[in-house]
Amino acid sequence: MSTRSAGERAQWRQAIHAYERSTTWADRSTAYKRKHGYRCAACGSTYGQIDTHHLDYQRALRDPGQEPDSDLIALCHLHHMAVHDFVRAHPQQGLRDGSWVVINHIRKQRANDRALGVTGGKQHGALYRLFRWLWAIIAVLAVGGVVAYAFLDMWG
Numbered sequence: 001m002s003t004r005s006a007g008e009r010a011q012w013r014q015a016i017h018a019y020e021r022s023t024t025w026a027d028r029s030t031a032y033k034r035k036h037g038y039r040c041a042a043c044g045s046t047y048g049q050i051d052t053h054h055l056d057y058q059r060a061l062r063d064p065g066q067e068p069d070s071d072l073i074a075l076c077h078l079h080h081m082a083v084h085d086f087v088r089a090h091p092q093q094g095l096r097d098g099s100w101v102v103i104n105h106i107r108k109q110r111a112n113d114r115a116l117g118v119t120g121g122k123q124h125g126a127l128y129r130l131f132r133w134l135w136a137i138i139a140v141l142a143v144g145g146v147v148a149y150a151f152l153d154m155w156g
């Protein structure tokens with residue numbers, strides 16, 4: 001990419017833009033998402049808009065609609081935007097590697113959140129449950145201590 005001139009880069013972007021507006025791409029994208037369950041590869045969400053992101057455009061532009069699954073990945077709209085923001089800010093990483101940096105980062109963050117039980121809902125992690133019990137015990141001891149002290153003070 002770095003060896004391309006500004007004019008070539010503009011032409012490349014234009015070709016991508018035209019392809020992503022084509023019915024060929026709409027069909028390819030739908031087929032990919034259907035096969036992969038309309039699920040964000042980063043966060044696992046199946047809600048809202050799921051996009052198909054290109055990890056590589058070479059084969060897509062050479063042979064529209066025939067790019068292999070390995071050139072594509074399904075992402076929720078939010079994480080699709082996050083991937084493009086990162087790739088734009090770190091062009092030296094390249095599209096494929098840069099995309100995976102973001103996807104893996106989100107996956108790792110999600111795993112940590114699950115372990116800490118901060119995802120909400122009923123799926124609290126073991127650490128969250130442990131902390132909740134510890135706090136309950138500390139609260140009971142604290143209240144008991146205050147009550148005991150008050151009694152001792154009253155009778156003492």
Ligand SMILES: [Zn+2]
Pocket residue numbers: 040041042043044045075076077078079
């Ligand atoms: Zn997502």
Ligand SMILES: [Zn+2]
Pocket residue numbers: 052053054080084
């Ligand atoms: Zn994309």
